[in-house]
Amino acid sequence: MLNNELxxxxxxxxxxxxxxxxxxxxxxxxxxxDPLIGVAKASxxxxxxxxxxxGTEHLNPLEMWLANDQDYVSTSELSVISIVxxxxxxIRKEGNNFIxxxxxxxxxxxxxxxxxxxxxxxxxxxxxxxxxFEIEEYKATSGLLSDAYSIIMKKKFYTxxxxxxxxxxxxLGTLGLHEGLIxxxxxxxRLASIxxxxxxxxxxxxxxxxxxxxxxxxxxxxxxxxxxxxxxxxTDKGYNKIKCNKYRMKIARKAIPRYSSxxxxxxxxxxxxxxxxxxxxxxxxxQFGVQCTDKNPMQREFMDYF
Numbered sequence: 001m002l003n004n005e006l007x008x009x010x011x012x013x014x015x016x017x018x019x020x021x022x023x024x025x026x027x028x029x030x031x032x033x034d035p036l037i038g039v040a041k042a043s044x045x046x047x048x049x050x051x052x053x054x055g056t057e058h059l060n061p062l063e064m065w066l067a068n069d070q071d072y073v074s075t076s077e078l079s080v081i082s083i084v085x086x087x088x089x090x091i092r093k094e095g096n097n098f099i100x101x102x103x104x105x106x107x108x109x110x111x112x113x114x115x116x117x118x119x120x121x122x123x124x125x126x127x128x129x130x131x132x133f134e135i136e137e138y139k140a141t142s143g144l145l146s147d148a149y150s151i152i153m154k155k156k157f158y159t160x161x162x163x164x165x166x167x168x169x170x171x172l173g174t175l176g177l178h179e180g181l182i183x184x185x186x187x188x189x190r191l192a193s194i195x196x197x198x199x200x201x202x203x204x205x206x207x208x209x210x211x212x213x214x215x216x217x218x219x220x221x222x223x224x225x226x227x228x229x230x231x232x233x234x235t236d237k238g239y240n241k242i243k244c245n246k247y248r249m250k251i252a253r254k255a256i257p258r259y260s261s262x263x264x265x266x267x268x269x270x271x272x273x274x275x276x277x278x279x280x281x282x283x284x285x286x287q288f289g290v291q292c293t294d295k296n297p298m299q300r301e302f303m304d305y306f
Contacts, residue, residue, distance in 0.1 A: 002136070003039060003201050009132050010035050010083065010125065019121040023262060026110055031118045032085040032190070036183060038170030038203040042078035042195070046169045054158045054165065059148060061195050064161060067148035068141040079200045082163070082170040083129070084183055085122060085190040087114065089294070092188050096289040104254055105230045107283060112255055115190070115282045116263050122192045133196050140196035150269035157241050163191035171205040173296065174213040178225035178286040179239040182213035186294040188287045213296045222297075225286035234286060248283045255281045
C-alpha cells in the first residue's frame with residue numbers, strides 16, 4: 001500500500017537526514033522522532049467549512065493545488081497527506097526549563113533552537129515527499145512551499161493553509177484548550193502536508209468533535225496549559241489567538257538577538273508581503289509539562305490516572 005511505502009520512506013529520512021539534528025552545542029541529537037501520517041480526501045466537505053471557521057482566504061486543497069500551477073482535476077482525484085513531526089523526549093523534557101526574565105518568560109533555549117532548525121527539516125521533508133510521488137509518476141505539491149501561503153493579520157489572525165486543521169481533517173488528532181493539535185504522540189509537535197493525485201487510503205477521523213482529545217473539554221479536568229501561559233491567553237472561555245501572537249512577537253524581540261549567532265533565517269509572507277531573511281522562533285510554553293505534551297490523554301490506556 002502506498003501509504004505504508006510513504007511512511008517507511010519518511011521514517012528513513014527522519015532517521016538519517018542530517019537536517020534533523022540539533023547543533024553540536026546542544027548535543028547534536030535528533031530534533032524529531034518517528035513521524036505519523038494521515039490522509040484526507042480533497043473532496044471532504046470539512047475543507048469548505050474551514051473557510052467559514054478560519055477565514056475566507058483559507059484555501060481548500062483544490063485551490064492550493066491550482067495556486068501551485070497544477071493542472072485542474074476533480075477534488076475526488078486529490079488526497080491531502082498530513083505529517084506529524086514529534087519532538088524528541090530530550091527536547092520535550094528540557095523544554096520545560098523556561099527562562100524567567102524581568103517582565104517576560106522565554107521558552108527553553110533548546111526548544112527555541114530545535115523549533116528554528118526544525119523548520120528547515122520540515123521543508124526538506126516536504127520536498128522529498130513530493131519527489132517520492134513524482135518518482136512514482138504522480139503529481140504532488142504543498143502549501144508550505146507555496147507563494148499562496150501567507151499569515152493573515154487583519155481583524156483575525158490565521159493562515160491561508162492551516163496545518164493543524166489539515167491534520168484534524170486527516171484524522172491525526174483534535175485540538176486542545178491551548179488550540180494545539182493533540183495527537184497520539186501528544187501536542188508538542190510540528191506539522192506539514194502534501195497534496196497529491198496519488199491513490200492513497202483515507203485515515204478516518206476517530207471523532208468529528210474538534211476537542212475530543214482534550215481532558216478539559218471531555219472531562220472538565222486539567223487546564224494545565226492555562227497555568228503555563230504567562231499572559232492568561234488561555235482560559236476556560238477558550239484561547240485568545242491575538243493575545244498569544246502579541247506575546248509570541250514579544251518573545252521574538254527578546255530571543256532573536258539572544259540567539260542570532262546560531263539561528264537559521266528563512267522567508268515568510270504576512271498579508272501576502274514577502275519578508276526575507278527573518279528569524280522565526282516560537283513560544284509554546286503551554287505545551288510543556290502538561291498531560292498532553294507527549295500523548296493523547298483521552299486514550300483508554302491513560303484514563304486510569306484521572
